[in-house]
Amino acid sequence: MKQSHTKPDVSVDVVLLTLDEGMLKVALHRRASAPGKGSLALPGGYVHVDEDASLEATAHRVLREKTGLEPRYLEQLRTFGGPERDPRGWSVAVSHVALIPHGELSQAGAGVFHFYDVDDLPDLAFDHAGQVQEAVQRVRNKASYSTLPCWLLPELFTLTQLQGIYEQIFGETVSRGTFRSRLGIRVGEVTPGESADEADILIATEQFQGGNQRPARLFRVNRLSLFKRAFW
Amino acid sequence: MKQSHTKPDVSVDVVLLTLDEGMLKVALHRRASAPGKGSLALPGGYVHVDEDASLEATAHRVLREKTGLEPRYLEQLRTFGGPERDPRGWSVAVSHVALIPHGELSQAGAGVFHFYDVDDLPDLAFDHAGQVQEAVQRVRNKASYSTLPCWLLPELFTLTQLQGIYEQIFGETVSRGTFRSRLGIRVGEVTPGESADEADILIATEQFQGGNQRPARLFRVNRLSLFKRAFW
DNA sequence: TAAATAGTGTCTATTAGACACTATTAA
DNA sequence: TTAATAGTGTCTAATAGACACTATTTA
Numbered sequence: 401m402k403q404s405h406t407k408p409d410v411s412v413d414v415v416l417l418t419l420d421e422g423m424l425k426v427a428l429h430r431r432a433s434a435p436g437k438g439s440l441a442l443p444g445g446y447v448h449v450d451e452d453a454s455l456e457a458t459a460h461r462v463l464r465e466k467t468g469l470e471p472r473y474l475e476q477l478r479t480f481g482g483p484e485r486d487p488r489g490w491s492v493a494v495s496h497v498a499l500i501p502h503g504e505l506s507q508a509g510a511g512v513f514h515f516y517d518v519d520d521l522p523d524l525a526f527d528h529a530g531q532v533q534e535a536v537q538r539v540r541n542k543a544s545y546s547t548l549p550c551w552l553l554p555e556l557f558t559l560t561q562l563q564g565i566y567e568q569i570f571g572e573t574v575s576r577g578t579f580r581s582r583l584g585i586r587v588g589e590v591t592p593g594e595s596a597d598e599a600d601i602l603i604a605t606e607q608f609q610g611g612n613q614r615p616a617r618l619f620r621v622n623r624l625s626l627f628k629r630a631f632w
Numbered sequence: 633m634k635q636s637h638t639k640p641d642v643s644v645d646v647v648l649l650t651l652d653e654g655m656l657k658v659a660l661h662r663r664a665s666a667p668g669k670g671s672l673a674l675p676g677g678y679v680h681v682d683e684d685a686s687l688e689a690t691a692h693r694v695l696r697e698k699t700g701l702e703p704r705y706l707e708q709l710r711t712f713g714g715p716e717r718d719p720r721g722w723s724v725a726v727s728h729v730a731l732i733p734h735g736e737l738s739q740a741g742a743g744v745f746h747f748y749d750v751d752d753l754p755d756l757a758f759d760h761a762g763q764v765q766e767a768v769q770r771v772r773n774k775a776s777y778s779t780l781p782c783w784l785l786p787e788l789f790t791l792t793q794l795q796g797i798y799e800q801i802f803g804e805t806v807s808r809g810t811f812r813s814r815l816g817i818r819v820g821e822v823t824p825g826e827s828a829d830e831a832d833i834l835i836a837t838e839q840f841q842g843g844n845q846r847p848a849r850l851f852r853v854n855r856l857s858l859f860k861r862a863f864w
Numbered sequence: 865t866a867a868a869t870a871g872t873g874t875c876t877a878t879t880a881g882a883c884a885c886t887a888t889t890a891a
Numbered sequence: 892t893t894a895a896t897a898g899t900g901t902c903t904a905a906t907a908g909a910c911a912c913t914a915t916t917t918a
Contacts, residue, residue: 406681406682407639407640407641407642408639408642408679408681408682409639410639410640410642410713410724447640447722447724449638449639449640449715449721449722450638452722453714453715454713454714455711455712455713455714455724458713467665475906476710476711478708479687479708479711479726480687481642481679481686481687481690481726482685482686482687483681483685483739489681490679490681490684492642492679492687492724493727494711494713494724541858545777558870559870559871560869560870572911574908574909575908575909575910576869576870576871576872577871577873577908577909577910578871578908578909580871580872581906581907581908582907582908585871610916611868611869611916611917612867612868612869612916612918613867613868613869613870613915613916613917613918614868614869614870614871614900614914614915615869615870615915615916616869616870616871617870617871626773627862628861628862629860629861629862629906629907630859630861630862679903683868716887721867770866789895791898792897793898806881806882806885806895807881807882807897808896808898808899809882809883809899809900810881812898812899813879813880813881814880814881817898842889842890843889843890843895843896844889844890844891844895844896845888845889845890845894845895845896845897845899846887846889846895846896846898847888847889847897848896848897848898849895849897849898859892861879861880
């Protein structure tokens with residue numbers, strides 16, 4: 401029974417995803433030390449009990465320290481645990497999914513991290529391949545009935561951009577009108593008094609993005625909304 | 633930096649739910665020792681690194697040892713972690729949701745555990761109230777677009793029983809025909825050659841449950857199916 | 865005024881759901 | 892044959908989606 405009270409190690413891993421060239425890609429780096437030295441791995445690290453206020457805080461700190469990136473979206477995926485996943489013994493990894501727009505990548509420390517197509521993954525360290533697979537499944541599934549894909553775009557975006565994201569993810573096209581009615585867009589009805597309806601899925605701003613044509617209204621996402629009807 | 637490598641404690645908690653008198657109820661017991669001695673708490677315990685093969689195995693062992701019950705359904709909910717949730721210091725709790733039919737309760741060691749209405753909870757130890765709230769939210773939400781409620785019934789059940797469960801959860805009634813078409817029930821079409829279509833949400837058995845009227849066909853759930861259209 | 869993309873109204877095909885009808889058992 | 896519940900077909904109301912039309916900008 402004494403051995404039963406040995407504590408497992410607790411680390412936090414992050415599956416950081418972005419959309420690039422129409423593909424979902426995940427951030428990976430080559431491990432510099434054993435175990436698994438030289439193999440590709442997710443950003444991850446141990447909980448620092450003297451500075452982390454929560455597991456989400458650990459995930460944010462790990463991403464900041466290792467990649468220099470701040471994700472637009474972060475949620476816990478699932479916690480993996482067992483005696484086999486790390487050669488050093490019984491371990492626990494609290495896995496997270498994070499999303500970031502492709503446009504925010506270039507500037508930051510892309511140094512050691514590179515992005516790999518999730519549908520054509522190389523071999524990964526530990527159980528990281530499984531974590532990526534589950535994360536991708538979660539994102540694709542959640543995208544079909546929620547506003548999750550909005551976090552693959554900058555804070556302000558046009559409906560055409562958003563429609564493009566959905567069409568990339570699902571490989572199907574719909575008419576503009578259909579897309580807008582699915583989102584419940586009804587800009588015309590906004591009476592100045594009531595303004596931004598909290599029930600709205602997207603919030604219409606008064607900003608527009610120009611070009612050589614009629615400017616498109618910019619929207620921002622209200623919150624992570626789930627649809628009653630599967631979106632795609 | 634040395635302190636950073638102090639390991640947090642890792643425990644596994646289980647929110648065990650059942651449907652009784654039309655209410656969702658959760659299993660709680662009074663803690664026999666500090667911290668939180670005398671207050672109501674979920675079944676939970678530390679990972680035993682020498683005997684547990686996974687976190688799910690820990691959850692099953694804890695339920696077995698503390699309540700004597702084997703749940704029909706168990707899934708990980710979310711992992712809670714932070715410096716404040718337990719007075720002994722930074723701790724991690726891998727929280728699970730479990731479902732069990734009310735009929736399977738009576739026989740087993742209901743000894744120290746009693747079931748409490750989740751919509752009228754007393755004060756709970758640690759962050760257990762939050763865990764119950766999240767678990768209930770997850771179950772109610774998932775029930776609206778999946779076959780999750782099937783696990784609140786015995787393995788074989790009639791469609792009328794299942795419809796009753798949904799109506800209890802959502803407080804709305806629909807006609808029998810509507811309910812059946814939502815589930816995609818089409819018993820008549822089963823040609824003996826093709827038999828149980830793997831795409832079917834429920835599998836029709838050749839067993840019937842009698843009474844003083846036309847016997848009802850017994851079904852079992854194929855797997856946890858998600859519906860494209862929100863069910864309720 | 866032509867080109868290009870944004871935004872909207874209308875009409876149709878599909879589907880969800882209420883209701884009524886048939887089916888099968890025990891008393 | 893009546894009572895009680897199971898199972899199914901039909902008709903209607905709601906809704907999703909394609910298409911075409913209007914709107915607004917630059918060149």
